[in-house]
Structure formats: structure tokens, C-alpha cells
Amino acid sequence: MPASSGRHRRSGVLRAILLGVGILQLNGIVEAQSLKTSDSPHPDKFVRRGLTRVARIGDYLYIEGGELTQLIGDQTKLEEGSQSTYLNSTLSIDMSKSWDASTVPIRIIDNKVSGKPPARSRPSVWVNQQDGSFYVWGGMVSYKKQRDMPRVPELYKFVADGSGGGKWSIETPSNPEFLRMVYLTEKAAFAATNEKAFVFGGVAGDWTDLTIGWGRTELVTGAIAFDMKTKTFEQIASDETSVGAVAEHIPNFSFGSSKQGVILVMGGCTPEKRLDGNGEIDYSKVECQSLNNLTIFDPETRQKHYQATTGPSPPTPREGFCVAGFSTKEGGYDMLLFGGENRVPETDFRYDDAWILSLPGFVWTKAPNMPAGRRAWHHCTPAGKRQVVSVGGTAPGWREPDIAPQGLLVFDMPSMTWKYDYDADAGDYESPAVIKEWYRNGSVSSHHTNTKKVSLTTNLDR
Secondary structure, three states, X not given: OOHHHHHHHHHHHHHHHHHHHHHHHHHHHHHHHHOOOOOOOOOOOEEEEEOOEEEEEOOEEEEEOOEEEEOOXXXXXXXXXXXXXXXXXXXXXXXXXXXXXXXXXXXXEOOOOOOOOOOEEOOEEEEEOOOOEEEEEOOEEOOOOOOOOXXXXXXXXXXXXXXXXXXXXXXXXXXXXXXXXXXOOEOOEEEEOOOEEEEEOOEEEOOOOOOOOOOEEEEOOOEEEEEOOOOEEEEEOOOOOOEOOEEEXXXXXXXXXXXXXXXXXXXXXXXXXXXXXXXXXXXXXXXEOOOOEEEEEOOOOOOEEEEEOEOOOOOOOOEOOEEEEEEOOOOOEEEEEEOOEEOOOOOOEEOOOEEEXXXXXXXXXXXXXXXXXXXXXXXXXXXXXXXXXXXXXXXXXXXXXXXXXXXXXXXXXXXXXXXXXXXXXXXXXXOOHHHHHHHHOOHHHHHHHHOOOOOEEOOOOO
């Protein structure tokens, strides 16, 4: 046998071995790739998203922070003990076109850029429509992620590019020494006017701020303000604190000549902290804010006012709910409130109800319950001219699939109907018929005859 034949046989065997190794490697790569998680999984793989925040800028809805669960590889259901993974990327949805929640594309924006905030849950987010940006402050690091937090708190800014993308950066305040005097928080109420952003209360711990020792918890009192023009932070002193409250900026109401509107701070609780400062806050001993008495914050004078509401009010205690509103052509303001958590006396109880609060009457109207089940720690925003879009929401567990496709819910305010599709061509906003009837009957006058009315000014010719 020629020597060349032996070489050919050996080389053929070697090629076969190498080919086999290559196939095994390729299969390993394919298998590894199939087991990877995605920040925007295919709708068939999506299970649940929660603890996230949204910001609508121009024609796009941006999703930042939070955690999600998803099916990986050939999984048909999540196994016992499966947990959520943290969101590394920023996502966006095109709101200039109508879409169905089960098929709408959700873009993943490249997160391998400098200035991107660490993966956090329940941060405070301030939207600045003047320059097409939003800020991220604080939030909780996922239990699965290393505590790769900066030693000194940082403020992150995202500037949208008008086409569903954008750029992150670290915003350096004009008084950087302020950052060494405050804690980063989660579960805080937050809102922004055209000029200033505010964070009210919240809780800080070793999962939010490196300067807090292991196992310690701090309830944060008062508020902080950030001037988006001068880039200046300010501490607003107060003995009050609240965890899980929600704030809503109402631009067309004000006190006196103020042009910054007012901010409603609603719900939330003040738990009791252990005297030694260690361990979790005690939810068995709390004072919670009823939703039949609202706090109105003046962003210019920094004073707080209180206003009683009328009509059956949403049950409380309530934390981590969602609020989004619209100005009416008559000069009023209507806002949707839905979902949330009640940890007193139970733990992990979620609401599935929805309500509309209308100003200037401060009247609550019951809306249809959510069709997609109980949820808390979701986030929502006005979309188009008359719809509210909600993203995510936790159930008692992360393995329970969200009935809402990709965690997206839509509420049409005038018709008071829930949907899983968004209509980009929906008409102008009109108050629901039941609310119009309430004002036509003169109920606003009779209501304020029996309750204290704050001196808000606006165009109220209804």
C-alpha cells in the first residue's frame, strides 16, 4: 500500500475527529445561545416583567430598569425556584404607529456605552420634554447582580435621538458635594415639572447605596429637588416619609401665579424601622395614606396642602400602583389609577381595580377592573391623545405568566375600556361621560361646600 494512502487515511480520520469536535462545539454554541436570556424575549417566551419604569418622549416609549422572567430553550413552563433576571438594556416602542401587544416589536438599545446606569429596579425617573431626555436616580440592585454601585451616588441622563434610540451619560450636578449627603433610594414617589424634578421619601438599604452597612435600612425623610436647567440639587427638609407612594405632576393647576403646576403625592405607607437600624422595615406597624385625602405639593414654595376627595375612594393601604393623566379642554385634569400592593396585614396582596380621579372636583369614579389580573410595581404613561399604556407588573410570584401579552396593557380613557392594542389615530381626549355628568349636575359646588378646598387656579369653565 502506498505511503500516501496511509497519510490520507490518517488525515481523513483526523478530519473526522476535528469535524466531530467542531460539531460538538457548534452544538454547544447553539445550545448555549438557546439558553441565553434576552432583555426583550420573543412574545412566546415572555413570562412577566416588573419593577420597571417607562418614559414617553416624542413618538417613542422607553423602558428602563426592572426585572423579567422568560422561558429559555425548550422550556414550556418555568421550573420551581426559577427567578427573574435584571434588565441590562434600555428598550423602546414606536408609538407613532398602531400596534397589538402580542406582536409589537420592542427594540433593544445597545447598552455597551459609557454612562449607562447599573441594572436597577424601582428607580426614580424624571422626564424632561424640553430637551427630549429622562433621568434615572437610585433604584435597587437585583439580588443576582454584584453590588457594582459607585461609592458616590450618580445621576444618569438619557437623551433620545428621535428614532427610538439615544445616548446615556452621567450628569454632573453644579453642586457635586450634595451627592455625599444623601442616600440613593427605591420605592420613592417622583415627578418632574418643566424645570424641576422631585423625589419624595423612599427607603435606602445595602441594595441601593454602598454607604449603608450590610443588613441596615434607612427610611428617608423629606424630599430632594433637582433643577434641570441649573443642574443643582437641593434638600427639602421635612419629618415626613413615605414608602411606595406615587406622584403625579398636574401642569394646568397652580397656587397663585405659579407656572410650574402642582404635584399630587398619593398612597404609600410609613413603616416602622427597628431601633437598631438593622433588618427589614416592619410592615406590621405602619401608618398609611388614605386615597380620600390627597397631598398637594407646590413645587415653587415647597409647601404642602391637603385636599379631601368625594365619591367612593380606592381601598388602601396601597403601594406601587400606577397613575397617568390628561388635561381636559375645559381646564380640568383626569387621571387613571390602577393596581398596587397591600402588605398590611397580608404580604404580597395585589389589587386588580382601576379608578379615575377628576380635578377640580377631586372626585373618584370607579373604572372597570384590569382584565389581565392583579399587579403591582408596574409603570404607565399617557400615550397618543387619550390612552394610557402600562408596562409590566408583579404578581405574588415571578413564575405566574402575565395574561397581558409582553406585559403591555392599554386603557382608553373616554370609553373607559381596557385593551391589548394601541390606536395611534385615536381622537382627542374627552372626559368619560359619567364624569361629565357629575360636573353638569353641579356636584363640584356641593362637594366643596362640605369639604375644605385648596386655592388652586386654572381655567375651569366646564
